[in-house]
Amino acid sequence: MDSPDLPHLIGERLRAARTEQGLSVGGLAQAAGIGKGSLSEIENGTRNPTLSTLYGLANALGRPLSWLLAEQVGAQVSSPGIAARLLDTSATGPSGTDDDVTVEVYAIRLEPGSTHVSQAHGPAVVEHLLVVRGRVAAGRQGAEVTLDTGMSTSWVSDGPHSYRALDERPADVVLVIRWEPDGAGPA
Known part of the structure; x- marks a missing residue:
């Protein structure tokens, strides 16, 4: 993480959301697939969590x-191999509440020689990937497509999916994620 305040902001948001949802540290840690001690350190802003x-x-x-x-x-x-x-x-969305659609835009650098596997984000999450530089294999696991510079693909992120630079140099992509709560999904 590049901002010194970001670990503390993440910790505060995690603690507030966990408390709001009535989850214990152990309950959220188990649901997220991480250790209870790690979650406690993240909530206290003393640990820099990975992307995964x-x-x-x-x-x-x-x-x-x-x-x-x-x-x-x-x-x-x-995380290892991806930034x-x-x-x-x-x-x-018009309401300004958590029911709104969120659109996120990320610049991603994929290092050669490693594959980043991302777990399911839910049936209402769609990812759109554009290769800015390099050659990439990306998409739902088992259905990845090979993309050259300037090519794009998209998929519903309701299952594991992966990203991998195919050449011996880093690849740069832009990833746009459309997220809707409660499985509403695009029509």
């Missing part, structure tokens, strides 16, 4: 990743 950990927590809470990142444009998180920087986020 943040997605696990966001999914368990039914929130978009950008919400955990406090909608801070420029916030950057990573994501939030470029933009907006709620597109």
Whole structure:
């Protein structure tokens, strides 16, 4: 993470959402697939979580990743082989509540030699990926497509999906995620 205040903001948001939903530290940790001690450190702002950990927590809470990142444009998180920087986020629904559609835009750098596997985000989450530089295999596991610079693809993120740079140099992509709560999904 590149912002010194971001770990504390993430921790505050996690604790507030967990409490609001009546979850214990152990309950949220189990739902997110992480250790209870790790979650406690993240909530206290003393641990920098990986991209995979943040997605696990966001999914368990039914929130978009950008919400955990406090909608801070420029916030950057990573996991081995992948780094994501939030470029933009907006709620597109008219109500200004959690029922709104959220659109997130990320710049992602994929390092050669590693595959990033992302778990399901839900039936109402659609990802659109555009390759800016390099060659990439991306999409739902078992149905990945190979994309060259300038090519794009999209998929519903209701199952595991992956991203992989195919050449011996990093690949850059732009990922747009359309997130709707409660499985409403696009018509």
